Amino acid sequence: MIEKSIIRKQRMLLIVFSFLILATAVIGLGLGYSSVSYDRILPTILGQGEFKEEFVLFSVRLPRIVITLLAGMALALSGALLQGITRNELADPGIIGINSGAGVAVAIFFLYFPAEAGTFIYVLPLVAFIGALLTAVIIYLFSYSRTTGMEPVRLVLVGVGMSMALSGAMVVMISSADRIKVDFIARWLAGGIWGTDWPFVLAILPWLVVLIPFALMKANRLNILGLGEPVAIGVGLSVQKERIVLTLAAVALAASAVSVTGGISFIGLMAPHIARTLVGPRHQLFLPLSLLVGGWLLLIADTIGRNIIEPNGLPAGVMVALIGAPYFIYLLTKK
Template sequence: MMTIKQRFFAYTFAMIIILLAVMYANLHTGFSDMSNADLIRILFGGGNAVEHITVFDFRLVRTVLAVFIGMGLAISGAIFQTVSRNELASPSLLGVNAGAGLGVVLLVYFAGSTTAWGIWTLPTVAVAGAILAALLIYALSCRGGEVISPYRLILTGISMSAGFHALQVLLVTRLDPNKFYLVNTWTIGTISGNTWEHVWILAPVVVILSLILYARYMDLNLLSLADETAMGLGVRINLSRFIYLIIAVLLAGFCVAIGGSIGFVGLISPHIARRLIGANHAYFLPLTALIGAILVVGADWIGRSIIAPDEILLGIIIALVGAPYFLYILAKTKA
């Protein structure tokens, strides 16, 4: 029988192979047909200018972005589930996506022209909206000096999410057609139209914050215990929850800012990883990140393939997988 470390290496190797396979499939999918030999030749520096732009500036950039968005959302969801000690928690359920979405809608609603935005405008506003939403939810979950109840945190997040979504709908109905299309596309979730500049914004955030969380895996293991046990082992519950919540919000906020309001990745990926390897964050976090990357890259590939040459938005494909899986988790969760 394999030890947990052997299982971890076996699952990690399998996930890396699957991820490389879906990344290659995504690179192979597009408006122009390419043989395997042509694609490999272009990737290694061959091909003409048009082929180079097609592969590197359109296909590769969205594939790399899908990897980082999937990893960031998955790890963020894992932290939310650890902080709340609830497998149903995720950035989309706890108000982060809704807060970022409201920030984006407010920006589009009051901006005179979206063409004048700098590349940092949308990420900054979306992350600010996500952080403000998280701080509000955290503040409303506090009761004096008491330890914050994970259940109260979840219920507050769900309630505030509903409120943010209602405000979004109210504003969206008053947008002109061009702005409505922009907001609607972002709300569903897509990585189409992004550039390497977006990769340079997102990649350092995901890598640095993920490494910080991984370096604190022992703290996260303690935080997943009962409050009394964790406090007995020296954990400052409220402070730890606040710090890790903010890190998770930053991760999700940047991913949502660039990829749109993609749901379910932060719910499904940690759940699958926990079933495969357990809740030790030393193994749990890396496997969660790989599963999230596979999910987003795979969804992007399916969305581009199923009705080619047109495409289905990434968020729709993930929702088609995520909604039934959410119901499955709900059915399996003990009341």
């Protein structure tokens, strides 16, 4: 039984982070090389803006904001699922190499399998999912022991090594590519938000529409997994089946996000940990909050990054890493 005070606190925090997302989005609309003045945002949304204002708002700023928000939510939920499956608060799709696996698959597809622009956008999340899934399988095999099962520390170490190896493989692949393709992959590696048109929103949205409700329905199963394998087996839970299904969901969420945002790490680490600190370890409470925290973190990182240096700014992945790396070290020393 969850205390009513905790539920009230969670609802209040959901409202607070929803407001932070809205405020950050409005601030982002009025900043940057192409922007709309704050007193013209509402009239432009209501259809009373000039052509330039409508173009900047609806074709430049809003698609990027929506993509960034959705990707942050996907990465946060992916990290929360991985942490629940492995019982390791240091698990993150970027740190343990899943994002790099998706990136290698995207790079191979981009370099060697040219496709039409319309097809490319929608196939990209599927390609990223295949690469991320293969990486997750390899990491699982190397971090699993027959005697002790999944070892959390080994998982992180194997994942970090896999991430470095895959990043090296990507550098080798692009060494012989033409400059345009090299620029794209370099931007992907840095975590630049490159999918900034409405078709990219349509490409990532179906994955989230299916997987977010699915993950929320599995909250109680994640609570049981957190109690340990003997307890989970004792209450009749099929541990291996649940881990496989939830891992697939986590991989799909991470792949759908990085296919349009590039290699962004630490969102999946920080957002669940912040949410868990605020409302406690029950997945029913902190999973919804993780979604909003992750979306806001990536949105504010991108807003600051693209305005800190004119005109191109810093990639969102770099801004997140500047915050996330010290946070990771703090958690590592604490845990």
